[in-house]
Amino acid sequence: MKLEIDNRTPYLNDYYFQTLALLYFPGEKFRADDSGENFAYFLLEETDAQNHIFYSKVRLASGSAFAEAEWSGGYEPTIPMNDDFYAMNALGKAFLEAGRRLFGFGLPWGYITGLRPVKRAKYYLDRGYSAEQVMGLFERDYDVSFEKADLSVETALVQQKMLADIKPNDCGLYVSIPFCPTRCDYCSFVSYSNAKLFALIPDYLEKLMRDIAATGELIRRLGMRVRAIYIGGGTPSILEPDRINRLLGCISKNIEISENTEYTFEGGRPDTLNKAKLAAVKANGVKRMSINPQTTNDAVLERIGRKHSSAQFFKAAEEAFAFGFDTLNADLIAALPGDSAESFAKSLDDVIDLGFQNITVHTLSIKNAATIRFTEDGYYDPEGEFARNSVAYARKRLKEAGLSPYYLYRQKNTVGNAENTGYSVCGKENLYNVIMMEEHSTVFACGAGSITKLVSPSRSEILRHAYPKYPFEYLREEKGIGEDEAFAFFNRKEETV
Numbered sequence: 001m002k003l004e005i006d007n008r009t010p011y012l013n014d015y016y017f018q019t020l021a022l023l024y025f026p027g028e029k030f031r032a033d034d035s036g037e038n039f040a041y042f043l044l045e046e047t048d049a050q051n052h053i054f055y056s057k058v059r060l061a062s063g064s065a066f067a068e069a070e071w072s073g074g075y076e077p078t079i080p081m082n083d084d085f086y087a088m089n090a091l092g093k094a095f096l097e098a099g100r101r102l103f104g105f106g107l108p109w110g111y112i113t114g115l116r117p118v119k120r121a122k123y124y125l126d127r128g129y130s131a132e133q134v135m136g137l138f139e140r141d142y143d144v145s146f147e148k149a150d151l152s153v154e155t156a157l158v159q160q161k162m163l164a165d166i167k168p169n170d171c172g173l174y175v176s177i178p179f180c181p182t183r184c185d186y187c188s189f190v191s192y193s194n195a196k197l198f199a200l201i202p203d204y205l206e207k208l209m210r211d212i213a214a215t216g217e218l219i220r221r222l223g224m225r226v227r228a229i230y231i232g233g234g235t236p237s238i239l240e241p242d243r244i245n246r247l248l249g250c251i252s253k254n255i256e257i258s259e260n261t262e263y264t265f266e267g268g269r270p271d272t273l274n275k276a277k278l279a280a281v282k283a284n285g286v287k288r289m290s291i292n293p294q295t296t297n298d299a300v301l302e303r304i305g306r307k308h309s310s311a312q313f314f315k316a317a318e319e320a321f322a323f324g325f326d327t328l329n330a331d332l333i334a335a336l337p338g339d340s341a342e343s344f345a346k347s348l349d350d351v352i353d354l355g356f357q358n359i360t361v362h363t364l365s366i367k368n369a370a371t372i373r374f375t376e377d378g379y380y381d382p383e384g385e386f387a388r389n390s391v392a393y394a395r396k397r398l399k400e401a402g403l404s405p406y407y408l409y410r411q412k413n414t415v416g417n418a419e420n421t422g423y424s425v426c427g428k429e430n431l432y433n434v435i436m437m438e439e440h441s442t443v444f445a446c447g448a449g450s451i452t453k454l455v456s457p458s459r460s461e462i463l464r465h466a467y468p469k470y471p472f473e474y475l476r477e478e479k480g481i482g483e484d485e486a487f488a489f490f491n492r493k494e495e496t497v
């Protein structure tokens with residue numbers, strides 16, 4: 001789509017304007033010479049810099065229809081905010097009004113973009129505001145709906161409890177296995193999924209284990225303690241039992257694992273699991289597993305190119321429960337093409353009835369060519385009513401089943417601007433997801449596509465170190481974060497970590 005930005009202020013960059021536009025035009029790409037049917041024009045001006053008084057004007061067009069809205073005025077936030085906040089507020093008001101006029105529907109998350117709602121809710125709660133007050137601030141400051149404000153605050157309250165005993169020197173460890181048996185159509189994750197590239201797995205594991213050993217040594221020298229380990233992908237369970245044993249053996253040798261260490265192995269694709277692999281995972285001390293059907297409707301699985309059956313999921317879940325893992329998680333996706341309200345409700349019932357204590361409900365995101373094809377096939381509803389209804393239903397149904405939201409995140413281009421939410425029975429939450437998503441604690445990462453994030457004790461600064469995305473690049477002896485760099489980062493902030 002074409003975007004025209006007339007930003008007469010020093011606040012907000014072009015990327016912000018783009019992400020804002022995507023709230024009403026998910027999946028669009030921005031090209032100056034675009035002559036497609038979608039268009040957005042933004043004007044932002046600060047008319048009184050001292051008092052943060054702005055004038056904004058937004059014009060949106062889709063095909064021959066267009067709408068325009070203006071906003072002018074100041075805004076007094078309850079707590080001090082940076083200058084960008086005032087500009088976002090002024091722009092957001094006009095944008096939402098223009099969108100409502102053009103499309104006839106509002107946005108449940110208001111104009112929030114590039115901001116973690118739960119982190120913001122915790123920010124207010126930590127400053128002594130009550131849950132009701134925080135909800136009021138969400139509605140007032142960001143035009144967030146009552147339901148989403150309530151979801152954010154409830155999630156933040158659960159997180160407050162989960163994080164109460166996390167110390168500044170507690171950290172997480174992520175281990176990446178970026179290989180999958182086949183590629184699902186909707187996936188934008190970089191992973192290798194063909195037999196020729198699987199030949200890299202032995203070398204990849206050797207390199208990965210060297211990195212885990214070096215990371216374990218660095219964690220010890222920094223005086224940190226690993227509270228959560230997450231082996232994710234890709235599909236870690238693509239590894240054969242002997243390789244699972246070697247990898248997990250390496251982790252046990254190099255990382256201090258105690259009763260308090262959360263230890264998760266992402267099974268991911270049910271078709272890769274069998275009793276021998278589950279036995280290897282269990283024997284090495286893993287307490288939590290994730291087995292992800294996304295839907296239990298076989299026609300939908302086929303439609304999204306996820307090459308396993310619901311029967312394979314039910315079998316893998318039954319076997320995993322029989323092994324007695326402490327916690328089992330299942331992921332579902334709302335608004336999949338070909339799905340229906342009844343079929344989504346059945347998928348939810350299936351994972352609840354199986355006994356999963358931890359269930360994540362994602363929403364389809366329009367990210368790559370394959371998902372854009374979904375929209376062309378007429379499966380994508382721009383208002384996202386199906387997605388919105390699905391996530392609202394999931395919340396209600398999971399609450400009835402005794403599961404509460406404990407982490408949530410939003411992505412660009414998500415159908416209906418809906419969110420991804422992790423639900424859990426009390427005590428079965430996933431700490432890794434929370435410390436990583438909320439950038440609450442340092443997470444060391446090993447493997448292609450993984451990112452180490454050092455979080456300063458005050459959480460005011462983050463140092464990132466990313467490994468290359470592709471395994472073949474990673475194999476070129478790419479180094480992890482250096483010891484000098486890590487010590488310099490922590491020592492710059494405080495005397496001790």
Ligand code: SF4
Binds near residue numbers: 233
């Ligand atoms: S199994 Fe997961 S990571 Fe692999 S292609 Fe499918 S969605 Fe992507």
